[in-house]
Amino acid sequence: MIPRPHRAGIIAALDTQDPARAEAWAAALAPHLGCLKLGLEFFVANGPAAVSRIARHRPVFLDLKFHDIPNTVAGAVRSACRLSPAMLTIHAAGGPAMVAAARKAAEEFGTARPAILAVTVLTSMDTAALSATGVSGGTAQQVLRLARMALENGADGLVCSPQEVAPIREAHGAGPLLVVPGIRPAGSAAGDQSRIATPEEAAAAGADWLVIGRPITGADDPAAAAASIAAALAR
Numbered sequence: 412m413i414p415r416p417h418r419a420g421i422i423a424a425l426d427t428q429d430p431a432r433a434e435a436w437a438a439a440l441a442p443h444l445g446c447l448k449l450g451l452e453f454f455v456a457n458g459p460a461a462v463s464r465i466a467r468h469r470p471v472f473l474d475l476k477f478h479d480i481p482n483t484v485a486g487a488v489r490s491a492c493r494l495s496p497a498m499l500t501i502h503a504a505g506g507p508a509m510v511a512a513a514r515k516a517a518e519e520f521g522t523a524r525p526a527i528l529a530v531t532v533l534t535s536m537d538t539a540a541l542s543a544t545g546v547s548g549g550t551a552q553q554v555l556r557l558a559r560m561a562l563e564n565g566a567d568g569l570v571c572s573p574q575e576v577a578p579i580r581e582a583h584g585a586g587p588l589l590v591v592p593g594i595r596p597a598g599s600a601a602g603d604q605s606r607i608a609t610p611e612e613a614a615a616a617g618a619d620w621l622v623i624g625r626p627i628t629g630a631d632d633p634a635a636a637a638a639s640i641a642a643a644l645a646r
């Protein structure tokens with residue numbers, strides 16, 4: 412499992428279908444960050460072998476957000492573990508048995524296994540969007556509910572927005588690994604993200620890893636953008 416950074420580390424989200432572009436980003440960004448995230452867009456277009464090529468630059472966070480019946484998720488976790496990712500996502504909404512099955516499958520790979528992260532409420536969702544799925548009470552309450560269930564059933568950590576980092580730390584302490592998208596440096600466009608904060612705010616709240624996509628990959632000079640965020644976090 413990837414060691415927890417001493418202060419909040421940066422994960423760049425390499426969201427592209429183009430393997431050459433992902434490779435170029437990985438090479439340029441590797442000196443400035445700790446981990447590279449590959450998600451569905453890259454994986455569906457390029458497959459497992461391309462993941463291994465990106466992993467030559469930095470450990471890979473494989474963000475495929477598995478959500479299915481426990482037996483199917485266990486099989487998907489086993490397949491993903493063969494690519495030696497540092498972290499792997501499942502949806503907490505899959506329920507206790509699914510989370511437990513994911514952890515058990517990962518443990519078959521011993522100490523080299525990835526951290527199993529449970530996605531709570533997607534950072535693109537606000538209270539109205541959540542309520543449209545039938546969940547009332549607001550995003551913060553639902554994140555805390557899913558966080559407790561996922562941690563009790565074997566998740567090593569959580570994916571949550573920067574706005575829920577402090578309440579999760581208050582409820583669960585320093586133990587869970589908190590991986591946090593919805594990061595927007597001051598002046599960056601939010602795009603489709605709803606529950607956002609700056610890198611400095613997320614770090615101060617207690618995030619372990621900050622997941623940053625478009626503010627880095629959409630910049631004229633992605634390496635300079637990553638270096639500038641890293642420098643701000645180091646101050």
Ligand SMILES: O=c1ccn([C@@H]2O[C@H](COP(=O)(O)O)[C@@H](O)[C@H]2O)c(=O)[nH]1
Pocket residue numbers: 424426450530532533534535570571592593594602604622623624625626
């Ligand atoms: O709740 C979630 C879970 C995952 N993500 C992923 O993080 C990045 C964010 O990219 P930006 O360009 O910085 O918005 C992206 O790959 C998402 O799939 C998330 O945003 N929210």
